[in-house]
Amino acid sequence: xxxxxxxxxxxxxxxxxxxxxxxxxxxxxxxxxxxxxxxxxxxxxxxxxxxxxxxxxxxxxxxxxxxxxxxxxxxxxxxxxxxxxxxxxxxxxxxxxxxxxxxxxxxxxxxxxxxxxxxxxxxxxxxxxxxxxxxxxxxxxxxxxxxxxxxxxxxxxxxxxxxxxxxxxxxxxxxxxxxxxxxxxxxxxxxxxxxxxxxxxxxxxxxxxxxxxxxxxxxxxxxxxxxxxxxxxxxxxxxxxxxxxxxxxxxxxxxxxxxxxxxxxxxxxxxxxxxxxxxxxxxxxxxxxxxxxxxxxxxxxxxxxxxxxxxxxxxxxxxxxxxxxxxxxxxxxxxxxxxxxxxxxxxxxxxxxxxxxxxxxxxxxxxxxxxxxxxxxxxxxxxxxxxxxxxxxxxxxxxxxxxxxxxxxxxxxxxxxxxxxxxxxxxxxxxx
Numbered sequence: 001x002x003x004x005x006x007x008x009x010x011x012x013x014x015x016x017x018x019x020x021x022x023x024x025x026x027x028x029x030x031x032x033x034x035x036x037x038x039x040x041x042x043x044x045x046x047x048x049x050x051x052x053x054x055x056x057x058x059x060x061x062x063x064x065x066x067x068x069x070x071x072x073x074x075x076x077x078x079x080x081x082x083x084x085x086x087x088x089x090x091x092x093x094x095x096x097x098x099x100x101x102x103x104x105x106x107x108x109x110x111x112x113x114x115x116x117x118x119x120x121x122x123x124x125x126x127x128x129x130x131x132x133x134x135x136x137x138x139x140x141x142x143x144x145x146x147x148x149x150x151x152x153x154x155x156x157x158x159x160x161x162x163x164x165x166x167x168x169x170x171x172x173x174x175x176x177x178x179x180x181x182x183x184x185x186x187x188x189x190x191x192x193x194x195x196x197x198x199x200x201x202x203x204x205x206x207x208x209x210x211x212x213x214x215x216x217x218x219x220x221x222x223x224x225x226x227x228x229x230x231x232x233x234x235x236x237x238x239x240x241x242x243x244x245x246x247x248x249x250x251x252x253x254x255x256x257x258x259x260x261x262x263x264x265x266x267x268x269x270x271x272x273x274x275x276x277x278x279x280x281x282x283x284x285x286x287x288x289x290x291x292x293x294x295x296x297x298x299x300x301x302x303x304x305x306x307x308x309x310x311x312x313x314x315x316x317x318x319x320x321x322x323x324x325x326x327x328x329x330x331x332x333x334x335x336x337x338x339x340x341x342x343x344x345x346x347x348x349x350x351x352x353x354x355x356x357x358x359x360x361x362x363x364x365x366x367x368x369x370x371x372x373x374x375x376x377x378x379x380x381x382x383x384x385x386x387x388x389x390x391x392x393x394x395x396x397x398x399x400x401x402x403x404x405x406x407x408x409x410x411x412x413x414x415x416x417x418x419x420x421x422x423x424x425x426x427x428x429x430x431x432x
Contacts, residue, residue: 061087256288288333
């Protein structure tokens with residue numbers, strides 16, 4: 001049966017009126033997050049209790065949280081240490097009595113500072129251009145909070161508080177709201193920009209506590225793990241369940257971070273304040289980032305068949321005819337995505353199901369069929385295409401426009417649909 005006949009649009013997957021911030025999904029904003037209702041519906045359809053779910057690009061852990069609520073063990077991977085921190089915090093149960101004791105201690109400390117109107121001295125981290133992104137008062141407030149959090153002994157509680165701090169850091173910075181890349185707000189707005197640091201911090205902590213309490217009430221007793229394994233480089237996460245993972249639910253990047261969603265730029269200020277590694281290198285380490293600047297790319301890297309045999313090859317050539325550099329960047333992304341899929345396939349059970357939520361991005365007015373590429377890559381490992389569901393994107397937090405020509409002032413709308421690609425392994429395929 002042809003791929004086209006298995007692809008259809010279904011508006012029931014739009015979830016326009018759904019609450020996407022239930023449970024610990026409320027913890028932290030992040031670009032282009034998969035909404036929990038998609039993962040929930042896919043797990044209900046293809047998951048099994050006490051089975052194992054893998055998300056090789058887990059971001060802040062949406063599918064992992066849903067697996068815990070359903071009763072599946074789960075492992076997630078991401079190269080970004082900030083989102084690994086967020087995902088870990090979202091998945092970790094904390095006795096509420098223990099959490100409340102620390103939050104009360106924090107509130108008492110904040111009240112004393114507010115009452116005295118004097119910010120205690122604290123070490124200021126060595127962050128490049130810190131005063132470009134924060135006022136001098138804000139720097140002192142953040143340094144005080146950072147030092148206080150460093151004294152919290154319970155790692156789970158400390159991570160919980162750090163997640164609220166991380167989200168607050170970006171909100172109180174001079175970064176323009178509504179953008180993922182780091183752009184400073186206009187000068188006229190800076191004069192009246194005086195955010196209530198402690199008030200914002202308290203609000204996020206209270207919101208997250210409610211989400212954690214709801215999650216702990218519903219979560220099942222399952223194993224969860226968040227790994228820094230980079231599947232595009234052949235790294236495989238642990239633990240590896242006996243017999244392989246039963247289900248993959250994931251949403252890989254739409255393209256290389258430097259020309260699509262700038263995940264690294266979005267998380268950089270928070271990561272630097274927390275002291276996480278590689279805060280300025282995430283976009284370069286992401287899929288496509290390592291190769292995109294090379295004049296030549298190792299094209300013949302997909303086993304058995306090359307990138308040039310894949311469904312994106314003709315479209316890459318169209319891009320190459322107008323922009324060689326952009327063609328290299330696009331090729332680099334698909335080479336890494338192919339490597340990652342090869343790694344993922346090695347870890348799956350003989351009867352596994354994979355669900356990849358992907359967008360078909362537009363580059364130089366050429367639409368790239370990423371959904372067909374995913375099918376192509378998994379078919380090399382004994383999978384067959386079950387279906388591709390096309391859904392509208394009514395509430396995904398991502399850029400509304402981009403600049404496909406890289407000419408100032410020229411923009412085009414980005415994706416307003418995404419594809420849920422489902423493949424199943426129907427024949428025994430030997431993993432190497």
